[in-house]
Amino acid sequence: MSGAEFTTRPVSDPPLREDFGWRFAGAVAGAGLLTLLLAYAVVALLIEGTALWGTNIPFVWGFDLINYVWWIGIANAASLFAVVLVLRRHGLRTAVNRFAEAAALAAVAAAAIYPILHLGRPWLFYWTFPYPATYQVWPNFRSTLVWDFWGIMSHVVVTGLFWYTGLIPDLATMRDRAVARSRMVQARIYGVAALGWRGSVRHWARHQAAYRLVAAMVLPMLVSAQTIVALEFATTLVPEWHQARLPLHVVATGIPSGLGVVLALAALLRGGLGLTRYIDDDDMRLLAKLTAAAALACGYLYAEALLVAVLEDATTRQAIAARAFGAYAGLYWGGALLVVVVPQLLWLKRAQIQARWAVPIGIGAAAGVWLDRFSLVAGGLLRDHLPNPAPLYVPTVPEWTLLAGTIGLFALLMLGFARFVPVVSMYETRHEESEADVP
């Protein structure tokens, strides 16, 4: 391919197009409706309280924590993926980085709703902030929930920065192309967002340094954020949760789920926006293999969980057995199937490239991790220190509504991203192409 033929127009044009077609409008309408449902679920929850849910004593947490942990896992895995690519200057980064980061950001937004809504009195969520209150009451810094507050706040800030820093040169390109089309309002918005980017060598030098710096910041924090979420469980006295392996399990199972979502999105964008050239078959293959490899690693973790159970004390052993073979056994094994076994299909060449394979497998991995989190939050409590003759946790319609709502929010944010910013990094694509031109 030659430099003269190469253009990033297919990437930069969609945001500037007047009309995106009926499919896009339909998708936005669907996502918008689900988001409205979210608004309804939130208002109902604020009026009626958590009695709407299927939670009880001892199953005090239900969809609130399951979905929170799940969304955070997706966000973290997607970010982690993007970061690794940036730091390793991997070729694939050009193709999928941008929407991996966007997916992470949208997932964080969906996740951040839950820790607030799950409170008995959500309007007082800010009491976990260390602010100088009149009575000088501070948060309890020993609490994993406070750690989690810091974890998710840092996550939002750094993921946002990472995404935004990478976007700046392209925003400038968008500004220039909008000016060229005399779309002055859009040009102004893109211009402000581009922070006066002029493409000078100094700008590029600073930008690259900043971008890699932020990426380096993301890397350890992502592991720690996931770990802190896992510590909310692992530091309790609940026998099944109180295991040192739990943070590793939560971090590791998050990876195939995040990769799976990125893979599914990549396949959809490729087909939907006609970006086959930019997200090429090699990119898809690499992504698919990564997902399959991560799934294999999770398989090791699942096996380890059951093997280690044999060595544990009787209470923990019974607790692990109760989770794997008790009332929520279907969730546990369903999770293992979707996270570990099904993604192995991605080693097949056909499955790596074709959307009709990649999309269900990718979404399935995410769903599998969701089942795993459900099994952790509910099934982990089946065997406690004292027997508890309480009815099992079963999610209620308001909880499903809330989940559907956050999926709608995630979809709406992703659609907005596809509509308003370039989905593939244009400057990196250009860079890659120009490097390829060098003899």
Next chain:
Amino acid sequence: MTPPDALPDPLPPPDPDRRSLLRAAGASLALATAAGCDVGPQEFGSPLYAPARGADAASAGLRRYATVLDLDGLGRGVLVRARDGHAIKIEGNPRHPASLGATDVFLESAVLALHDPARSRRLRRYGRVERDAALFARYMAEQRAALAATGGQGFRLLTGPIASPTQRRLIAALLAQWPGARWHVHAPLADAAAAAGARLAFGEAVTPLPDLSRATTVLCLGADPLGPGPAQLAQARGWAEARARGRQAGRLPALIVAESTPSLTGAKADRLLVLPPWEIEALARAVAAELGVAAAEGATHPEAAALAASLRAAGAEACVLAGRGQAVAVHALAHAINATLGAEIPCIADPNAAEAGTLEELSDAVAAGQVTHLLVLDANPVFDAPAPLDMAALLRAVPHSLHAGGQVDETALACGWHLPLRHPLECFGDSRAFDGTAALRQPATMPLVEAARAPEELLGALAGLPGDGLALVQETWRGVWGEAFAENWLVALEAGVIADSATPPQVLPLRADFALPSATPQPSTPVALFAPDPNLWDGRFATEAWLQELPRPLGNLAWGNAVLMAPADARAAGVAEGAVVELRLGGQTLRAPVLVVPGQAPGVVTLPLGGGRRAAGGVPGAVGIDAYRLRPAASPWLAEGLQIRATGAEAWAERGAEHALAGDTPRVRRLAPDQAVPPLPPPRSLYPDWTYPGHAWGMAIDLDTCIGCNACVVACQAENNTPVVGPEESARGRAMHWLRVDRVVTGTAEAPQVDYQPVPCMHCEKAPCEVVCPVNATVHDHEGLNLMVYPRCIGTRTCSNNCPYKVRKFNWAGYARQADAVPVRNPEVPLRPRGVIEKCTYCQHRIKGAQDVARQEGRALRDGEITTACQAACPTRAIHFGDINDPDSDVSRAKSQGRNYALLGNLDTRPRTTYLAKLVG
């Protein structure tokens, strides 16, 4: 003859809705405050006076009134704590022999019945509210005149069991005035076999008054002395005292129980024999034969020799008790064995015994057309009479029927007229306890229902005796005391008990011609065994939300009951726990959920009475099953010919087990008398220890004496405004009890070992909940209490996750403030809003209250001055509470015993609440 308007005019009925009730209550409160707290409004005519001796006068507005509440006609003395004229809490009267300072679940819930918005408030005619009170007065006058003309011909009075001297005097006066009138007594839980057995043994229908405190071997033949009933508190205390003495002496008394269905007594048995009723009779005969009772000669049973040996060894300190529903021969044999062993069990005539007809006789009289007028006084035969009598049709056949009762119950709706009765806490009266001790009943609150009348007033008006309830009661006792009335009256009111009024007991010799009826043949199985419900009793407590929501000692059931089946029977019928079966007996059918219980005799299906009330006040719909519909009139306790069919329906899904889990240190420890619990390894912690220079509160719960009666649970609920969540929320596992009594079952299905373990907050030294709360809403106080700061709680529930004891409860909804919330509240404890966690505080308000009093009096706190609500209620004094910094305090002494241990001590939470291990002989 009195004027026709002798019955006091009821005031115009108030508006029915709840708001106006609260307004009325508010007005009463205002009146009470204006009158100086201790004198009620004059128009009700019942001044509140004579607080109990020793009442803490230091806290203004708080009064304690000694009064008495009845169960099955027999009184139990209580102290009613009233704040600003409102009765808010019932506590036991230490001076009353049927309370001894303790309470049971029924006593505790009396304040709830008093404040029940669904209480009967208005006159009713054929079930409909009748606003014209004058119409009723005219009607009564006309009917009295008509009856006076015929000498009361055709008038029948139907009551529950009555031991009250005043009510008996008034009934006697009524019957004397109208020679044609008759009195019938309907007691659904009375057992004629007991009297028949006593007559067989002694020639007299007497009731034994066993003193379990001096018995070293007790054999219960289907008897449940520790279970609910009018004498439970006294008997449980006696048993606990014997047990305490046995622990000290190193020789535990033996409690041997032969029972067909699990009971509280069976759970405490040192030796439990699970036998069907006919085998209990065979056992009784064989034991008697072994011990040389001539009438039982020749009978054998494999267990008899061993039991006879232990009874013989105990000699005069043995005691054999026969229980409700046993055959006449069993009762007679129990007396005979006691007499043979020289056990000298004192007997008295049943205080409830009366020269009155039965319900069957009334039914026959109605059928014969002999009844024109029927007054049903505080009884509910339409619900609790055996179904074949068809009381509703019977009442329709009576031209003039009047029901007087506290609730608009099934009978109220079936009678021509219904007159609301006052709650016992609203009116004067008197009663006799199970041992005959008389006590005065006095109002502890102002009457909350204007239209209501006291039963004494109604009887007095009919009998043509002038005066209100107070005057009628005074008249009774003026007759007893004569000249000494003036001095005795106030003393009796203040003490809550009339000194030396117990019926003198006598030890009767066995009849010389003692002979037994022939042995009951073994019936075809399965048989239906009817039993009172532990929470609803005969059904009269079905209106109490506290009792409906209280998990039953068996199966953790709340808001509903179930038939009990042995595991083998359930397998044979192809049903699992929670399955719905169709029961057929005598042409009647009933669909009921099944509870599979270890310790149930195979072939015996227990049907609890009291559930499924069709008209039970504010309690929604019919809760549970109504076993009265299957109950035959001829054999009310045991019925042959029960058919069971699985329906395939399921009442509830399988729930978590109540059994102990393998792999744990047993949560209820068992020790031999000379053993001690092995100490835990020295604790380790990253955090420094707390220091307590002042007091350090702690609790010890004696599992050797806890009988699992649940009184502490209801006492806690009443004291701490613990909300009722209702049947739906309760089924979701959201009941709010701060204190629960766990049933721990070990052993096999045939020989289960059942233990009850009350679990309040442990107030851990290293509380796992405190560490994880993000906002410091649960904190340690300077005296070691682990406290919730409700306003600070944001409801993450993470503290509950980290509490291994699961004693923290969450307000999923605003239970305490919702429209149908329980209408009685202790003003000393805040109501918790929606979205916060709550839990046991060791009754922190009581601690602070006692500290305030001590400070005002310029002295140090005394040990025993602070009692928690659960501790005060406990009939066996199993709960010890106090300052563990004081080595001489009761709780320190309890904790210094070798059998003191922490629940889940291996988790190193260092609980302040510890348990005293159960001893096994």
